[in-house]
Amino acid sequence: MIxxxxxxxxxxxxxxxxxxxxxxxxxxxxxxxxxxxxxxxGHALADISSAGGSAALLFGIRPLAGFLAMAALGAGGMEAxxxxxxxxxxxxxxxxxxxGLGVTAxxxxxxxxxxxxxxxxxTVMFGSxxxxxxxxxxxxxxxxxxxxxxxxxxxxxxxxxxxxxxLAAIRGIDPRLIGLAHLLVLAIAVALSAxxxxxxxxxxxxxxxxxxxxxxxTRPGTAILIAVAIGLSAxxxxxxxxxxxxxxxxxxxxxxSVFVVMIxxxxxxxxxxLGSALARRRMARS
Amino acid sequence: xxxxxxxxxxxxxxxxxxxxxLVGFFVVVRGASFAAHALPLSTFPGAAAAAxxxxxxIAGLVAFAGLGVIGIDALSRRGRPEVATALTLVMLLGLGxxxxxxxxxxxxxxxxLLFGQVLGIGAADIAPIALVSAAAAGSVLLLFxxxxxxxxxxxxxxxxxxxxxxxxxxxxVILAMASAVALPVVGALLVFSLMVGPAAAARNLxxxxxxxIALSVALSLLTVWAAIALSYLTNWPVGFFVxxxxxxxxxxxxxxxxLRRPRRAMA
Numbered sequence: 001m002i003x004x005x006x007x008x009x010x011x012x013x014x015x016x017x018x019x020x021x022x023x024x025x026x027x028x029x030x031x032x033x034x035x036x037x038x039x040x041x042g043h044a045l046a047d048i049s050s051a052g053g054s055a056a057l058l059f060g061i062r063p064l065a066g067f068l069a070m071a072a073l074g075a076g077g078m079e080a081x082x083x084x085x086x087x088x089x090x091x092x093x094x095x096x097x098x099x100g101l102g103v104t105a106x107x108x109x110x111x112x113x114x115x116x117x118x119x120x121x122x123t124v125m126f127g128s129x130x131x132x133x134x135x136x137x138x139x140x141x142x143x144x145x146x147x148x149x150x151x152x153x154x155x156x157x158x159x160x161x162x163x164x165x166x167l168a169a170i171r172g173i174d175p176r177l178i179g180l181a182h183l184l185v186l187a188i189a190v191a192l193s194a195x196x197x198x199x200x201x202x203x204x205x206x207x208x209x210x211x212x213x214x215x216x217x218t219r220p221g222t223a224i225l226i227a228v229a230i231g232l233s234a235x236x237x238x239x240x241x242x243x244x245x246x247x248x249x250x251x252x253x254x255x256x257s258v259f260v261v262m263i264x265x266x267x268x269x270x271x272x273x274l275g276s277a278l279a280r281r282r283m284a285r286s
Numbered sequence: 287x288x289x290x291x292x293x294x295x296x297x298x299x300x301x302x303x304x305x306x307x308l309v310g311f312f313v314v315v316r317g318a319s320f321a322a323h324a325l326p327l328s329t330f331p332g333a334a335a336a337a338x339x340x341x342x343x344i345a346g347l348v349a350f351a352g353l354g355v356i357g358i359d360a361l362s363r364r365g366r367p368e369v370a371t372a373l374t375l376v377m378l379l380g381l382g383x384x385x386x387x388x389x390x391x392x393x394x395x396x397x398x399l400l401f402g403q404v405l406g407i408g409a410a411d412i413a414p415i416a417l418v419s420a421a422a423a424g425s426v427l428l429l430f431x432x433x434x435x436x437x438x439x440x441x442x443x444x445x446x447x448x449x450x451x452x453x454x455x456x457x458x459v460i461l462a463m464a465s466a467v468a469l470p471v472v473g474a475l476l477v478f479s480l481m482v483g484p485a486a487a488a489r490n491l492x493x494x495x496x497x498x499i500a501l502s503v504a505l506s507l508l509t510v511w512a513a514i515a516l517s518y519l520t521n522w523p524v525g526f527f528v529x530x531x532x533x534x535x536x537x538x539x540x541x542x543x544x545l546r547r548p549r550r551a552m553a
Contacts, residue, residue, distance in 0.1 A: 039368040099533035102479070102529020105522075201376055204373075211366070
């Protein structure tokens with residue numbers, strides 16, 4: 001079904017490279033995000049980044065730069081208003097998210113009325129995997145590497161705060177500093193995947209692989225590796241299936257994000273029984 | 287602004303705003319912002335499916351809101367609730383993307399469904415909107431005590447014989463109904479802003495539940511009326527005004543709290 005044309009096709013190559021980078025960073029950051037119970041913040045940052053994506057269309061700058069700038073701004077905003085209690089934190093996240101989406105609404109309206117981008121809402125909210133400019137690759141890989149390097153440098157404190165905040169405090173780890181670092185890495189991850197599979201669907205790559213891997217692995221390092229494997233298979237598999245779907249229904253193919261979401265969900269559902277079976281075997285051996 | 291074709295919008299908007307203000311109070315006290323954001327967004331493909339199958343839009347929305355509730359409930363039985371919410375959201379949105387790619391004529395309406403439109407309501411929509419809203423509001427009043435009690439203390443609710451898990455599910459259903467009817471006016475992405483903003487402001491203004499609900503409903507009505515009027519005049523999307531007013535209301539509420547109880551607010 002997939003011939004040599006798949007790998008020599010320009011837009012497909014760009015999608016494979018940037019999509020793979022987005023999946024990799026999202027999976028790594030996702031593990032910390034799920035462990036800390038920050039799924040809503042991750043989803044909210046992705047939604048807020050859509051304001052940047054729509055501003056980029058309006059002002060003719062590179063979409064990734066727009067997504068990144070707005071996600072970072074959102075992260076800063078959430079940290080600035082900051083709240084200790086989880087309930088209050090969700091409320092603040094919601095308020096910042098509402099304001100950000102309001103701005104997106106206006107920018108998209110201006111996109112559609114002042115420029116010729118009539119499909120702006122679709123592009124920004126549901127992604128444009130096959131329409132990424134090749135010139136975006138260096139910036140995408142650069143910020144992706146930056147996010148991975150930050151995560152590697154802060155690996156232990158990030159993990160400790162996620163698993164046991166009290167112990168982290170005793171060890172002298174500053175929760176606000178680590179929290180801000182986590183939000184910034186999160187912002188990079190969601191900006192990358194917002195550009196590829198869309199602002200409102202990037203949550204699939206962030207939460208899905210991580211949640212599935214945490215059902216299987218008992219060690220954080222293993223969890224990260226499994227999450228990366230799931231994320232990459234979902235993205236690359238999704239690209240291959242979307243490419244192939246042009247032949248299923250002549251005229252128009254199926255969206256990449258549909259396949260990515262389906263593969264991620266299948267992995268999460270399969271991880272449940274598989275995880276219990278693994279746990280039983282571990283119990284039997286010990 | 288009040289001519290014939292706008293009357294439907296004003297009536298529908300007032301109904302959904304009052305319901306959102308009432309339900310929103312419980313969203314805030316129960317800390318359910320993520321579910322309140324995820325359910326309307328999961329409901330959005332319902333409109334695409336309805337257009338595709340040629341059935342009533344409100345019926346499609348209510349059906350997908352139901353799927354959202356089932357998804358969140360089923361997935362959170364065996365995992366973290368916020369992961370369940372996130373995965374249900376992307377699952378239904380993925381379906382929505384698929385529906386949208388099937389119908390080309392529908393693409394123009396995506397924007398209106400996501401961010402709201404003043405002309406999205408026809409005369410035939412008023413009756414179902416009123417019916418579903420009444421069901422949502424009636425359920426809130428019927429379950430008033432358990433909803434509030436399990437928000438304050440799950441142990442206490444359990445001790446009183448009210449099963450918190452069942453109350454959680456009932457609340458999701460109420461939230462789904464309120465989301466489905468608010469969606470065509472305010473837009474899928476900003477329905478939750480209408481629920482969270484006014485209610486959060488009201489909670490900061492008073493400690494009494496009854497008064498807070500009344501304030502929340504009043505602020506929600508004001509937000510929607512102002513948003514529709516401004517949207518009509520400027521042609522800008524309803525969602526923009528709802529999102530910004532929601533944040534503004536919350537900010538004013540925080541400021542009022544600061545003035546009212548300077549010492550406790552500092553702590």
